[in-house]
Amino acid sequence: MDFQLTEEQIAFRKSVEKFARKEIEPLTTEAERNSEFSFEAWKKMADFGMMGLPFPEQYGGSEAGVLTTCLGMEALGRAGVDAGTTMAWGASQILCGIPIWLLGTDEQKEKYLPKMITGEWIGCMGLTEPGAGSDAASMKTTAVKKGDKYIMNGSKMFITNAPIAHHCVVMAVTDKEAGHFGISAFIVETDFPGFSTGKDLDKMGNRASVTSELIFEDCEIPEENLLGQLGFGFIGVGKTILEWERSCLIAAGVGGMQYAVEICTKYALERHQFGKPIAHFQAIKHKIADMKVWSQAARLLLYRVAWMKDNDQPAMVEACMNKLMCSELGMRLCEEAVQIHGGYGYMKEYPVERGFRDAKLGTIGAGTSEVQRMIISKAIMNLKRGGKKK
Ligand SMILES: Cc1cc2nc3c(=O)[nH]c(=O)nc-3n(C[C@H](O)[C@H](O)[C@H](O)COP(=O)(O)OP(=O)(O)OC[C@H]3O[C@@H](n4cnc5c(N)ncnc54)[C@H](O)[C@@H]3O)c2cc1C
Structure with a gap:
């Protein structure tokens, strides 16, 4: 078993994070405040190559593979890009672009993919x-x-x-x-x-x-x-879409979990109560330790399902486990992030407030947590539709 990413993957993740912190996060944070979609951020992401990550070179993509695509999205979340923008990427490139690429005719691929990859067409x-x-x-x-x-x-x-x-x-x-x-x-x-x-x-x-x-x-x-x-x-x-969605779309959320750990650590070290940084209180230390563990566990599930897809293994059940766990851990983590910030965490000025609102969708979209549990338990118990054992 090899847990090591390649040097290229590590460099790619870093370069996306650096680019996104500087070029994308300020635009999308502003867009989120105004409840608007940022076409400017979309264009910049396309110019950087984010729209073409999983797609073949012949259509303008970079054939990055599933894991590297997830690393790119994780880096956007880690840079503080809001979940709405990364979800828009997912809805277009994964939910619409992937089935066209994998199941479309040559004419359909030639017509739709190039303009989706340049960012001109959104799906x-x-x-x-x-x-x-x-x-x-x-x-x-x-x-x-x-x-x-x-x-x-x-x-x-x-x-x-x-x-x-x-x-x-x-x-x-x-x-x-x-x-x-x-x-x-x-x-x-x-x-x-x-x-x-x-x-x-x-x-x-x-x-x-x-x-x-x-x-x-x-x-x-x-x-x-x-x-x-x-x-x-x-x-x-539908199944092709859902397997990709439950594998990859949560990647930005997993990056968002790491972003929340970073900002909470910084805040806990800076915020003083009872004459010392709140980071000195065991209750806060334990919250941050738990958040770090949750973000790491989510990351491992994500990387494993992405690796399975890169190796052409059927991964629907693993994708459901990934989506279920990452979204539920994400919700818990974002709640703790607000708690660590106290009253300030409830204010729109602080990114943890947005993270808390954004995280909830993870347990609803792409099949609710209840539905993921239903699919996983059915697979474990080898059950048919209607509850009877096969
Ligand atoms: C912001 C947002 C964006 C979305 N984007 C898209 C999109 O781009 N494309 C798209 O097609 N869809 C999209 N969706 C839809 C999303 O996938 C659905 O909301 C989701 O699948 C749940 O369906 P529902 O809302 O009808 O809830 P319901 O199915 O009505 O569920 C209501 C409740 O009942 C529970 N429930 C239902 N059936 C069972 C069962 N058998 N066992 C136990 N509990 C059960 C659910 O878990 C839930 O708690 C989006 C949703 C939102 C909120």
Whole structure:
């Protein structure tokens, strides 16, 4: 077993962190305060190469691999870049870009990937519906073949990047009788007739990302925009997305945990009560020790699942464990970070306040903690849907 990153990986992580501290964090911190998405930060991240990390060179990417991609995102979080901005990156590059790369036709890859990598086009992904969240397969959105087009009707809820996206990967029912095999995926451009978005949703955290509903009213989709095989939108495209999402998207959060440990350590050494730095009190020391251990445990789970994916091993259950543990430890850690800051931690001026609000989404998005536990326990106990042992 080798726990050592390569020299190139260490240098890459450092260079991203340095770049992000100087160029990105000030822009995104300001954007988060104003509940806006920063196009300027997006462009700078693209120019630095962040958008192309996992993708092939032929489309302008750098073929960095899963672990190195995660290291890049971890470095953004460690530099203090807010979770909304890194989630926008994930929604575009991972949830939308990865399925196009792995399951798309040559024409689809050539059309969409280069402009996503230069940052010109932003993507999004629509699986969740107003009435179908954890049970996403019970979706109601339909796509019916008519001539050389599919006609889509329905809506998708809580879609990250929806108001700024050029295109979305959308799942819809194409055969009502075929259950999980009756769902297909499509690339829907946001200027296709019949497409619109709902109002911008006002969120607790991740406020530098924009979120809204996707609405399809007889939306016309050319047949060549079917993504992957007909009927494999849930089993194929959806699973590919969710495995990547539960592996990689939490990487920035894991970096954010390290950032919180650093700022809490600094604060505890500087803040005096009872005539000495609060760092001298055992209660505070123990909090910081626990936070360090949690951030390290999260990091190891993340690196392991990324390594498994780089080595072409199936990793859905490990991805669920990674997502569950990193997000729950992240939430606990961010609560302690506020506590260490006392009343100041409750003030918007301090980054721990933002971290606390941002961290909560980790236990909800990409499948709630309850759903991760359901999948993990099913795998351990070898259970079928409905609870019976196989
Ligand atoms: C800010 C934000 C951004 C998002 N971005 C996207 C996006 O880009 N694309 C996208 O497709 N979706 C996105 N989502 C949706 C997200 O994935 C869903 O919110 C999530 O899957 C939960 O679905 P739900 O909100 O409908 O909750 P529900 O499924 O209604 O769950 C409600 C509660 O019931 C519990 N529950 C449900 N079923 C079970 C069960 N079988 N056993 C035990 N407990 C259960 C849940 O764990 C939860 O506690 C986003 C959500 C948010 C908040």
